[in-house]
Amino acid sequence: MKAYSIDLREKIVAAHIQEKISIRQVAIRFAVSKSLVQKLVKQQQVEGNLQPKQRDKPQFSHLTNAEVELRELVVENQDATLVELCELFALKTGNWVSRTAMCCALQKLGLNRKKNIAE
Incomplete structure (x- = not known):
């Protein structure tokens, strides 16, 4: 607005x-x-003024350009929880991300973490 x-x-x-x-x-x-x-x-x-405040810059995410690493992590660790994926990502890249950020990144990539029951 x-x-x-x-x-x-x-x-x-x-x-x-x-x-x-x-x-x-x-x-x-x-x-x-x-x-x-x-x-x-x-x-x-x-x-002493009525100037509109400047909006903050959007926060940077380490997951923005890490599509390849995320896909590899999910393929290698199909049963991993979000927290475990965050820990594995931190070990692999040296950058810690939150559980929420990991979930959003996986959803954007269309990576489903649910087990396949039909097997």
């Missing part, structure tokens, strides 16, 4: 501080949430 314009942010804060309108009434007037009005008023008081 795009950040609200600085002009709108200034109008929201001015309505609350200068016109002495309650936060709830300001939120209704500008069709925004009450928490946004609270956040903007606090930001104006603490930081």
